[in-house]
Amino acid sequence: xxxxMYQRPAGIQTRPSSSLGEKNxxxxxxxxxxxxxSSSWRRIGGFPTVILVISGLVIGFLMGYDQSAKNDSLPELxxxxxxxxxxxxxxxxxxxxLELLGIVRKTRQTLTQTLQEEYGDYAGLLMNGxxxxxxxxxxxxxxxxxxxxxVQKLLQKQLEPEKTVTFTWVTAGDVRASGxxxxxxxxxxxxxxxxxxxxxxxxxxxxVAKNRAVYSAATGPTMALCMEKIYGLDIDVLSWDFSLSDGxxxxxAGLWSTRAVMHPSRPLLMMxxxxxxxxxKNFFSVEGKIGVASLDVRQLASQDMPDSTRITxxxxxxxxxxxxxxxxxxxxxxxCNEESVHNIxxxxxxxxxxxxxxxxxxxxxxxxxxxxxxxxxxxxRLKGRLFGLLLIHLLQDALxxxxxxxxxxxxxxxxxxxxxxxxxxxxxxxxxxxVMSNSSPSPxxxxxxxxxxxxxxxxxLQRKAACFVPGSVLYRRKLGAKAIENSASCEKLAxxxxxxxxxxxxxxDPILVDLxxxxxxFLVACVEICLADKCVKAFESIGSKELFDDHVLITxxxxxxxxxxxxxxxxxxQGVDGVSxxxxxxxxxxxxxxxxxxxxxxxxxxxxALST
Numbered sequence: 001x002x003x004x005m006y007q008r009p010a011g012i013q014t015r016p017s018s019s020l021g022e023k024n025x026x027x028x029x030x031x032x033x034x035x036x037x038s039s040s041w042r043r044i045g046g047f048p049t050v051i052l053v054i055s056g057l058v059i060g061f062l063m064g065y066d067q068s069a070k071n072d073s074l075p076e077l078x079x080x081x082x083x084x085x086x087x088x089x090x091x092x093x094x095x096x097x098l099e100l101l102g103i104v105r106k107t108r109q110t111l112t113q114t115l116q117e118e119y120g121d122y123a124g125l126l127m128n129g130x131x132x133x134x135x136x137x138x139x140x141x142x143x144x145x146x147x148x149x150x151v152q153k154l155l156q157k158q159l160e161p162e163k164t165v166t167f168t169w170v171t172a173g174d175v176r177a178s179g180x181x182x183x184x185x186x187x188x189x190x191x192x193x194x195x196x197x198x199x200x201x202x203x204x205x206x207x208v209a210k211n212r213a214v215y216s217a218a219t220g221p222t223m224a225l226c227m228e229k230i231y232g233l234d235i236d237v238l239s240w241d242f243s244l245s246d247g248x249x250x251x252x253a254g255l256w257s258t259r260a261v262m263h264p265s266r267p268l269l270m271m272x273x274x275x276x277x278x279x280x281k282n283f284f285s286v287e288g289k290i291g292v293a294s295l296d297v298r299q300l301a302s303q304d305m306p307d308s309t310r311i312t313x314x315x316x317x318x319x320x321x322x323x324x325x326x327x328x329x330x331x332x333x334x335x336c337n338e339e340s341v342h343n344i345x346x347x348x349x350x351x352x353x354x355x356x357x358x359x360x361x362x363x364x365x366x367x368x369x370x371x372x373x374x375x376x377x378x379x380x381r382l383k384g385r386l387f388g389l390l391l392i393h394l395l396q397d398a399l400x401x402x403x404x405x406x407x408x409x410x411x412x413x414x415x416x417x418x419x420x421x422x423x424x425x426x427x428x429x430x431x432x433x434x435v436m437s438n439s440s441p442s443p444x445x446x447x448x449x450x451x452x453x454x455x456x457x458x459x460x461l462q463r464k465a466a467c468f469v470p471g472s473v474l475y476r477r478k479l480g481a482k483a484i485e486n487s488a489s490c491e492k493l494a495x496x497x498x499x500x501x502x503x504x505x506x507x508x509d510p511i512l513v514d515l516x517x518x519x520x521x522f523l524v525a526c527v528e529i530c531l532a533d534k535c536v537k538a539f540e541s542i543g544s545k546e547l548f549d550d551h552v553l554i555t556x557x558x559x560x561x562x563x564x565x566x567x568x569x570x571x572x573x574q575g576v577d578g579v580s581x582x583x584x585x586x587x588x589x590x591x592x593x594x595x596x597x598x599x600x601x602x603x604x605x606x607x608x609a610l611s612t
Contacts, residue, residue, distance in 0.1 A: 097403035145291030173241030178213035191384025251447025254282030326353035510594035517609035
């Protein structure tokens, strides 16, 4: 099963990588040493790797290493996992990786039962390693980086048992990723967290999943350059799910992944998109510097899941599969090139799936987002379960990897082994950082703006950004928190309504921002304008000259500023004297953003200062 798990589907190109079934396919200490040329390793002996791999597989997988059969004092699983912190303190440091693997496998028994209740006889399709390899295209190098991160967390807990160790997943995306139209706990981020919590808790790691998807957000400059502000500092996996808002604007995914490499926590990346898109190719341009994977759920559904239009009694299917797929299309929709419907078109035979994708609800906030292009609860659940199963597979692989590494240096005390292995993995991280710092991203990731911004490519792609992001971007509305008695009033709501846009200001009420930066910087304002009756449709990005001449007034420390270059709806500012580099007069910039004219409504997405 594990040998097939990470193979790419046919037609996806990547550099050659070894199969998990081959000798030394998982990184052993010996292989790590070869990669980092550590001279200290030459003084350390080890056992034959192949024997250890085989013994690990036999004990950990075929027998499950059920230590409770040998030791009556081992608590039951539910007692082990009462508290994440105390569990590993009481049992972790004295447990071998294979013993922990046995406990993790016990948590899978409960998960298997849950999946069987949700998916019936089809549950095995989700748990099958070969199917996971189909829906999660991942090179061997990226798979090892995912695995390395988990091993480092395991070692951190072993070396510092009193410390809370977290593994944090952050979902970045647009309205489809957020789960709008569904109950908050039905989003795939919430489902993912419920799927993996027990398995990670069993080894003393607290799994945290954060939904940072933003309504109508695209990946372009604000989301790419202000990641620390929007997504936080502690991230292990950062997912991309902007296919709806990005549409056919392919370059943004490459800009986003390029900036993600610079994040202080160097998160692993996960993309939700089909592997035959240009967005996918641009996103994966960072592979080799960081771990990158993607989920294409339609690969699994179209081939293996039941189709409600092709069976006699779809109502007899488990609820999670009932009307999930119609005529080969998930929830009765397929991707298309129709921008008016957000590139999500209705399948002519998919009406019954579309009519059953959401739970009926009288909550006005939920109803207004139950649109054709937003995902229903069944698609969210499938994605969340698949993400969780992948991470559990990787956790099991990480425990096997740690067991083999520990046995290769078994003549050392346990703590010394932990320290040595942690040091070697940290050196691999340093190698990735070295590669990143000594390679310049291509201006191609700036798409159609690349030529015009050639002299600004280094600040945009490689320099730190000090950001101000208004509450409308950072704030995710909790659907279901507020009910409206008369659901008929939903149809009267403007879209977007004032409740969704927190940064709307009138002409005489400017947005005042204090922005701190260091040294000489470029200042960038990301603004959009809504003109008169167009507010009910969308905000618009218009040309620099028209925007600054007729609709927007920006001052920096009371000095008027105009735009000299732009990328998407973000404008590089310069003074009226033509100077484009700014220095703070005091300890901060005082920036004012104001709409001109009573017919215009201004939306400020972000302000940021880019180091030179």
